[in-house]
Amino acid sequence: MQFQKEVEILAPREKVWKFIWDVDRFIACVPGCKEAKTLEEGKRYAATLTERVGPFKVEFPTIIEVLEREELTHIKAQATGADNKIGSRMKIDLDVNLRAQDDKTILGFVAGVDILGKLAALGHGIIKRKADQVLDEFAQAVKKKLEGEA
Amino acid sequence: MLRRFRLEEPESVAEVSELLGRFGENAKVYAGGTELLLVMKEGLVQYERLINVKKLGLNQISAENGTLKIGALCTHHELENSALLQQQLPALVKLEQNVANVRVRQAGTIGGNLCFAEPHADPGTLLMALGAKLVADKGASKREILAEDFFVDAYETSLAADEVLTEIRVPTPGANRKCAYLKFGYLERPSVGVAIAFSLTGGGVSDVKIAAGCAGPAPKRVAEAEALLNGKSKDEASRSLAQAGAIAGKASQAISDLHGAQDYKEHIVGVLLKRAFQAAVS
Secondary structure (H helix, E strand, O other): OEEEEEEEEOOOHHHHHHHHOOHHHHHOOOOOEEEEEEEEOOOEEEEEEEEEEOOEEEEEEEEEEEEEEEOOOEEEEEEEEEEOOOOEEEEEEEEEEEEEEOOEEEEEEEEEEEEEEHHHHHOHHHHHHHHHHHHHHHHHHHHHHHHHOO | OOOOOEEEOOOOHHHHHHHHHHHHHHEEEEOOOOOHHHHHHOOOOOOOEEEEOOOOOOOOEEEEOOEEEEEOOOEHHHHHOOHHHHHHOHHHHHHHHOOOOHHHHHHOEHHHHHHHOOOOOOHHHHHHHOOOEEEEEOOOOEEEEEHHHHEEEOOEEOOOOOOEEEEEEEEOOOOOEEEEEEEEOOOOOOOEEEEEEEEEEOOEEEEEEEEEEOOOOOOEEOHHHHHHHOOOEHHHHHHOHHHHHHHHHHHOOOOOEOOEOHHHHHHHHHHHHHHHHHHHHO
């Protein structure tokens, strides 16, 4: 499943970049994300992603690895996790791009999300829709947080 | 494999409601089990307690003051074989005859089907077009929920945590009331389902209700498509069906999945709406 989102933030690029690397504040913008911790500064992080569709709940203990980092411009990361309780795995390939535009920053991200295992029984369409909602909420939360601090 | 759980055997709706309130997400109402037990066996959900409601006698079908009252625990088999429904609500009987397969129809209940809110289910769509109300009961108090307000999202309803669906109330269609439900799919569950109901008086179409289901996360009533047909003659309404179908297709919130791509489903909604109108008229 491929997703592409872009959000315009009324804040300078340096501020947005700094925010992304502030794990606690950044993670607070990811719906259903908890227990985030830094394993290796700037390289490896751990978090638990939780989500639900009706009565179906998932909890993915996840490792996030930063694969590429280009100062103020680009981050490439991969997140992998497994919910052994319901026998499902998840992998997210994420590309984050920052672009300055006047006094604003365009934060764009492209996410490739793969869900494997029993959870897939819910249907590709339902999972895709949920993932899309989560990414929208995340983008809006980042915008709100940064602009609220302006 | 099904994990261990405790089976509660309450004797009243009030007791069921109390158990649901007390155990929250650790308990689930168990009716026919045709959906619930499957996902429990798969390990997708786990409940400490199942609350068996099958002994509560909620499987009566009656007509009272212009309303057909259908007990939530009526199985699909009981509905398709009800003499009263065959006479008063043949569209629902036809739908029930084609739900899943004979094993599911023997055990599965209409209430369970509605409460599980699986996106590819038939009854909710027709009940919306029929203007049905669903009774949410706590024992001490109850409320009616319009079918169109019942479905919140995929697998989600507007029932409160301690409410039990006990009855479906459908206004008895008069002689001039026309309705039909059509579905299409190539897997066991439908890809798309469309229902229409309207009054046909002196060649004029009025009080149109259209609902599209299965294509998206939950069935939807499509007021904009209804408005296109309302107040028109039968022939004028027929000519507006292509436009109404296109609107209904978009409103269905179709999502791409194994049952078909989004644009394919939207197209099928339009095709089925046209055919359902013709079927209802004939």
